Amino acid sequence: MLHVSCFMIKELHNKLISKEITSVQLTEEYFARIKEQDKNLNAYLTLTKELALKQARKVDEKIAAGVEIGMIEGIPGAIKDNLCVTGVRTTAASKILDNYIAPFDATVVIKLEEAGAVFLGKTNMDEFAMGSSTEKSAYGSTKNPVDLERVPGGSSGGSAASVASGEAVWALGTDTGGSIRQPASFCGVVGLKPTYGRVSRYGAIAMASSLDQIGPITKTVEDAAIILSVISGEDKMDATSAQSPAKDYTKYLTGEVSGLKIGVVKDYLEKLTGEVKISFEKVVEKYRELGAEIKEIELPNAKYSLPVYYIIMPCEVSSNLARFDGVKFGMRAEDHEDTQLDFLPEDRNLIETYLDSRRYGIGAEPKRRIMLGTYALSSGYYDAYYLRAQKVRTLIKQDFEKAFEAVDLILTPTTPSPAFKFGEKTADPIQMYLEDIFTITANIVGVPAISVPGPTVEVDGKQLPQGFQLMGKWFDEENLLRAAHAYEIATK
Ligand code: GLN
Numbered sequence: 045m046l047h048v049s050c051f052m053i054k055e056l057h058n059k060l061i062s063k064e065i066t067s068v069q070l071t072e073e074y075f076a077r078i079k080e081q082d083k084n085l086n087a088y089l090t091l092t093k094e095l096a097l098k099q100a101r102k103v104d105e106k107i108a109a110g111v112e113i114g115m116i117e118g119i120p121g122a123i124k125d126n127l128c129v130t131g132v133r134t135t136a137a138s139k140i141l142d143n144y145i146a147p148f149d150a151t152v153v154i155k156l157e158e159a160g161a162v163f164l165g166k167t168n169m170d171e172f173a174m175g176s177s178t179e180k181s182a183y184g185s186t187k188n189p190v191d192l193e194r195v196p197g198g199s200s201g202g203s204a205a206s207v208a209s210g211e212a213v214w215a216l217g218t219d220t221g222g223s224i225r226q227p228a229s230f231c232g233v234v235g236l237k238p239t240y241g242r243v244s245r246y247g248a249i250a251m252a253s254s255l256d257q258i259g260p261i262t263k264t265v266e267d268a269a270i271i272l273s274v275i276s277g278e279d280k281m282d283a284t285s286a287q288s289p290a291k292d293y294t295k296y297l298t299g300e301v302s303g304l305k306i307g308v309v310k311d312y313l314e315k316l317t318g319e320v321k322i323s324f325e326k327v328v329e330k331y332r333e334l335g336a337e338i339k340e341i342e343l344p345n346a347k348y349s350l351p352v353y354y355i356i357m358p359c360e361v362s363s364n365l366a367r368f369d370g371v372k373f374g375m376r377a378e379d380h381e382d383t384q385l386d387f388l389p390e391d392r393n394l395i396e397t398y399l400d401s402r403r404y405g406i407g408a409e410p411k412r413r414i415m416l417g418t419y420a421l422s423s424g425y426y427d428a429y430y431l432r433a434q435k436v437r438t439l440i441k442q443d444f445e446k447a448f449e450a451v452d453l454i455l456t457p458t459t460p461s462p463a464f465k466f467g468e469k470t471a472d473p474i475q476m477y478l479e480d481i482f483t484i485t486a487n488i489v490g491v492p493a494i495s496v497p498g499p500t501v502e503v504d505g506k507q508l509p510q511g512f513q514l515m516g517k518w519f520d521e522e523n524l525l526r527a528a529h530a531y532e533i534a535t536k
Contacts, residue, residue, distance in 0.1 A: 049077055049210030053119055053267045056213060060107060060118050067100035067107075067118030071162050074120045078164065078211045086186045087196075087205040089125050090133045091165040096120060099162045106160075115270050117160030122212035124203050125166040126173055126249040127258065129153050136249045137181040138171045140374035140405025150247025151282065152216060152258050152275040159274045164212055167202030171407045172365065173218055173251045175199050176226055176479040179470060180409045190232060190509060194463040197227030203261045204231040214271050215261045220251045221353055222458075222483025224259050225495035229458035229511025232497045234528070235261045236268045239519045240490035241286035243272075244279030252360035253284075255353075255487040265496065265529040269293035272521060288519065296522040297529040302335030304527055306514075307451035310340050311347065312482070316457065319501035320510060324457045326499045327512045327531070331455070334534055336527070341447045341454065345439040349485040352440065354477060355420055355433035356488075362417030365410060370401025377404040412473070441489045448517050453527055456482045458495040458511035462503060482513055492516045496528045 048056060048070060059065045075093055082088055103118035123129060126136040128146035130153075135141040149157070156163075170180035178186040178201025188196040189209035196205040200217030204227035207215050217224040219237040228235025236259045243258045250256060260271035270293075277290035308328060316324060332338050368374040377383050377400035386403070387396040406414075420429035447454060460481055469475040486493035495511035502508075516524035 048073055051213075052264050053115060053213060053270050056119055057115050060103070061113065063107065067103040067162060068097060070118065071096050071100040071120050071164070074164055074211065081209055082211060084187060084192065085189060085205050085209055085211070086184050087167055087202040087209065087211055088122070088165045089135060089137065089168050089183055089202070092129070092132055092163050095132070096162050096164055099157070099160070103160050103162070114159055116156070116274055118162060119213050120162040120164045121156075121214035121216070122164050122167045122203055122206045123153065123216050124169055124200050124218055126169060126218055127153060127216060128247040128249070129163065129166070132166065134166065134249070135183070136172050137169045137183055138368070138406065138410070139182045139380060140368045140401065142375055143379070144373070148247065151244035151279045153247065155275050161274070167200070167206055167215060169202055170199035170409070172249065172361075172410045173199040173220055173223055174361070174409045174413060176222070176476050177464075177469065178202065178227070179466065180407060182407055185466065188231060188463050191463065191506060194465055194508070195230065197230035197463065199223040200261060201227045204228050204233055204235065207231070207233050207261050207263060214267055216258060216275075217261050218248055218251070218256055218258050219487065220255045220357065221487050222480045224261060225458050225483050225493060225511065225513060226479060228261050228495040230463035230509065232509030233261055233263055234265055234268050234497070235259070235495045236272060237486060237493050238272060238276060238521060239286070239492040240487075241284050242276050242492065242519065242521065244277075244282040244285040246279055246281035250364040252357040253364065254360060255357060257487070265494070265525055265532050266294060266297055268494070269297060269525050269529070286519065293521060293525055296526045298526060299530050299533055301331060301527050301530045304453065304523065305337045305339055305451040306331055306527070307339050307341035307447055307454045309343055309346070309454065309456060311342065312456055319503070320457055320461060323499040323501050323510045324512060328455065330531060330534060331527070334530055339451055341451060343440070343443045343447060343485070345436065345443050346485050348436050349440060349488050350477065350481060352433045352436050352488060353480070353484045354416070355429050356437065358413040358417030359421050359430050360417070361410070361413045362421065365406070365414055368402070368405065369398045370405070371397065374401060374405055377401050380404050437488055440485065444489045444491060452517065452520075452523050454515040456513045456515070458482060458513040462501050462508035462510050486515050491518055492521050492524050494524055494528045496531060
């Protein structure tokens with residue numbers, strides 16, 4: 045075996061073009077690794093070996109014919125299971141989509157396929173991307189490759205675990221409140237949530253449409269930049285995708301941060317404690333050393349981000365998930381194993397069909413959010429909840445506009461703690477929701493944000509990964525990636 049699972053995209057690209065290895069060999073090696081490890085990790089829900097080998101063969105033929113190949117061509121990666129790939133099972137980790145075979149491709153999938161990427165399979169996640177630990181998957185939780193007793197984070201836990209364990213070179217995740225960045229932080233890899241609109245959401249199973257973004261999880265910032273360059277750009281299938289063409293983001297990775305102004309949030313600094321605080325302070329110090337100017341800033345309304353999110357997100361969830369009713373989309377109750385039907389199929393009316401299908405098909409967490417959202421949107425409550433939350437959202441956005449007059453980037457920890465143990469936060473949903481305290485604001489206001497591995501923290505005598513987060517100005521992925529990369533290479 046060639047043991048290439050620790051290499052980054054560019055290194056593997058060089059091995060391919062120098063004919064040291066073929067894409068088929070590379071792909072086979074990744075499947076061998078998945079076979080060996082994934083019974084313990086459960087990062088994948090579906091493997092697409094046939095498709096992967098077909099894609100790899102095509103690249104090998106090009107190389108053999110002397111045709112120049114792109115950076116991502118022939119490089120195997122994984123796709124979160126809420127992104128549609130034609131002919132491939134796409135469940136969003138929900139029982140209601142247990143037998144759903146996507147009849148079309150997400151735009152990001154088309155772009156990666158056109159760029160010649162190889163798809164290993166679909167990764168595990170919290171059901172419909174609702175969660176912070178991947179414990180809420182209907183297909184069993186994913187384990188953190190760093191410590192199997194701990195969660196990999198979520199909802200893109202399978203994607204983060206696949207990259208961290210060498211079961212994929214790169215992976216795609218989705219991020220509505222932190223689902224790319226938080227698992228990246230827990231697993232010790234890089235996770236990028238692009239600016240809202242930078243990447244088309246077409247073909248992503250929507251959670252909360254005004255907050256969702258697709259982005260890469262990779263081992264390095266450079267790899268994230270490579271994937272972003274492939275998947276970004278305007279798309280006529282997504283009216284919210286921004287009118288800016290894709291570009292080569294690797295050009296901005298100069299290793300330089302001198303002259304950049306980086307803001308640290310006063311309120312956050314005061315609340316940090318223990319090992320996470322120490323880890324974060326080291327990151328701040330490193331940026332100072334590298335020549336960035338560190339400034340204290342205030343985001344007075346950011347403290348309302350979590351309550352605002354837990355109104356807006358469930359409202360959008362309740363609307364987006366209405367289509368999974370056993371008629372338009374999703375399985376009927378009687379198609380599941382071991383169901384006790386409340387209504388006999390031949391006797392029940394349409395509403396009873398919906399009720400049965402949703403009762404058996406949808407898990408407790410999405411149900412909780414559907415109920416919260418339906419309540420908040422209902423007549424008489426709309427003004428008090430949804431409308432008010434949208435107004436506060438504007439105030440938070442104004443805080444960011446003001447902050448970005450003084451600084452280029454904002455630096456925070458990604459998570460309030462490193463990876464926690466299974467079951468630790470399942471009893472109390474609020475404890476789980478608090479995981480997102482630092483990440484949610486970027487989705488509320490739409491700015492790009494990245495999680496980069498910072499100094500590890502010690503818990504019970506073990507070193508655990510801890511990420512830090514940089515947030516950039518709207519559509520300024522250039523400076524975001526530049527600063528993230530500068531830290532990475534300075535600390536390698
Ligand atoms: N953990 C957050 C939630 O459960 C964020 C999820 C996400 O970003 N998809 O809502």
